Amino acid sequence: MMGPLPSGACGVRILGTGSAVPDRRLTNADFARMMDTSDEWIKQRTGISERRVLDLRTEGCSTLAQRALERAIDAAGIKAEELDLVIVASVTMEMTCPSVSCRIAGAVGAKNAAAFDLVAACSGFVYALNTAEAMVRAGRARTVAVIGSEAMSSIIDYTDRTVSILFGDAAGCAIIQADADPTKGCIYQHMGADGSGWHALYIPRRETDVPPEDAANPVRLGNLRMNGKEVFRFAVTKFREVMEDAFAKTGLTPDDVSQVICHQSNVRIIDAAREKLNIDPSKIYVNIDRYGNSSAGSVPLCLDELWRAGKITKGKPFMLVAFGGGLTWASSVWNT
């Protein structure tokens, strides 16, 4: 981490991005063979056709996080030693001590970097990016790797058809750096939480973590439990509110932004918000059909695909929006 503050106001730019998904595909047809479901039901209710899953015998959250970090370092054209902070957002880290960020910083040779993991469920990457951006802007760090990485398959009970069909494994990384132009970087950010809704989406470790109203839920301890309808209602409302807030506070309209990059939870949730705000479909990226919901991995995976495809137009702002367990939500509007 950097000590003395650089003089003058400081901007922030994204130097490069990277992402990683496992090779193994789990298709709707695979689920139909495993449980009472169908390709038609899954596609119609969620927009998902397939998702990627790790081989958990040898791989985990840090495998994908490291791959995404290495690709972002390459794309950014920096040396790992230049990083002075690595943040990994996840709910599926193999261990809480050491953190995934410490392990992958060590593995890539980021020996000058501080490292910590951050937990904000599906909002994790946007929380981490906002945190990193504020630190760079304040001069507390110069070059930061922000990663969202999830091994969702490690917390899924594959006998539970209501939850298992939604999730996949993925990671993405953005490397940000201080820039002399103070107009560059995050022009608006918002992070929020409502812990009173925690039991809508949670991973109990002990019997005592389970609230009485969910006691009959057969999903095993250590696996994700979800009240799909409650999360759906929260997500549709919050997604719209968070975007409306970001547009109102920045004075931007959907026409002014190159992309709204949103958490891939369910295509119906994305479509509902998009229609309400009258945003052109070309401006809201959707890849849930290929990867499912990868929690903190979903926003940076979209960001990397768009960045590499040249869809984040220079000189135009773009917006990141996420919501998820906690309950949490976050937005981040960037000037490129």
Ligand code: UT7
């Ligand atoms: O990052 C945030 C994470 N979570 C989310 O974003 C999830 C938000 N919620 C959702 O996406 C939706 O609530 C689900 C996709 C999980 C479920 O869709 P739904 O339209 O809310 O379905 P439902 O729960 O109302 O279930 C309708 C029916 C039920 O059968 P009955 O009671 O009507 O006979 C379910 O048992 O569909 C049944 N069902 C299924 N059928 C076939 C539930 N899961 C499945 C399945 N295949 N996989």
